[in-house]
Amino acid sequence: MKALYRLYAGILRRQLAGLPMPQHVAIAMDGNRRWARGAGYDDVRIGHRFGAEHLELFLQWCSEAGIRCVTAWVASADNMRRRDSAEVDYLMHLTETVLADHVRRDHNWRLHVAGQLDLLPDSTARALKEAVEETRYRSGAGELTIAIGYSGRGEVLDAVRELLDEAAASGRSAAEVAGALTEDDIRRHLYLPDLPDPELVIRTSGELRMSDFLLWQTARSEIAFCDVYWPAFREIDLLRALRTYGRRQLERSS
Numbered sequence: 001m002k003a004l005y006r007l008y009a010g011i012l013r014r015q016l017a018g019l020p021m022p023q024h025v026a027i028a029m030d031g032n033r034r035w036a037r038g039a040g041y042d043d044v045r046i047g048h049r050f051g052a053e054h055l056e057l058f059l060q061w062c063s064e065a066g067i068r069c070v071t072a073w074v075a076s077a078d079n080m081r082r083r084d085s086a087e088v089d090y091l092m093h094l095t096e097t098v099l100a101d102h103v104r105r106d107h108n109w110r111l112h113v114a115g116q117l118d119l120l121p122d123s124t125a126r127a128l129k130e131a132v133e134e135t136r137y138r139s140g141a142g143e144l145t146i147a148i149g150y151s152g153r154g155e156v157l158d159a160v161r162e163l164l165d166e167a168a169a170s171g172r173s174a175a176e177v178a179g180a181l182t183e184d185d186i187r188r189h190l191y192l193p194d195l196p197d198p199e200l201v202i203r204t205s206g207e208l209r210m211s212d213f214l215l216w217q218t219a220r221s222e223i224a225f226c227d228v229y230w231p232a233f234r235e236i237d238l239l240r241a242l243r244t245y246g247r248r249q250l251e252r253s254s
């Protein structure tokens with residue numbers, strides 16, 4: 001089975017050669033709890049642990065495929081507000097330990113954080129900020145963004161708020177701001193304005209929704225919906241999504 005899998009991965013890699021590749025891939029890692037239940041665990045936190053550890057492999061596959069920019073959706077603002085506190089506490093614990101530890105050790109990535117950090121416990125926000133600082137000057141590294149306490153509408157709202165505050169501070173009237181407003185003005189106030197938009201978004205677990213993920217940045221993205229639960233996501237699932245993306249780009253440009 002393993003040999004067959006390796007053979008198939010090799011075929012997919014060869015098919016990818018010469019196809020257009022996304023620069024930035026965003027991943028909505030969904031299905032941790034269903035995976036845990038399906039694997040016979042009563043405690044769904046086990047799914048979250050496997051899920052958090054799985055990101056390390058995904059990042060390695062991305063590096064090997066030449067993808068230098070990844071956004072991983074760890075928890076939405078809604079997850080933080082609506083899930084029971086023991087589950088959220090555990091997710092934050094995993095973020096501080098498994099996730100932050102990994103980016104410290106793995107010199108292939110510079111860390112960025114997108115989201116409403118005030119929704120996070122202080123210790124989680126601190127651990128992430130420290131990891132961002134520690135990885136900031138890594139030369140030759142790719143860009144990894146952790147979306148946590150994240151809401152796409154919230155991000156656009158925050159951007160508009162900041163833009164209006166800036167305009168008020170500089171003494172411009174609302175009419176002046178409105179008359180000159182461009183998409184780029186909004187972009188400049190997003191959490192990470194310097195990153196390219198993701199050309200490809202992957203969502204696992206068979207859910208066919210965007211759920212407020214990267215609302216502004218995905219206006220022109222390809223979306224790959226993949227049936228497997230996140231902890232079971234394989235390299236061949238990534239390679240297939242990249243192949244579909246590449247073929248569609250070719251068709252669009254022909």
Ligand code: IPE
Pocket residue numbers: 029030031032033034035051074075076079091205
């Ligand atoms: C994704 O898995 C991780 C988070 C959203 C924190 P879920 O926790 O959404 O698991 P399912 O979708 O209920 O199986």
Ligand code: MG
Pocket residue numbers: 030031032
């Ligand atoms: Mg889910």
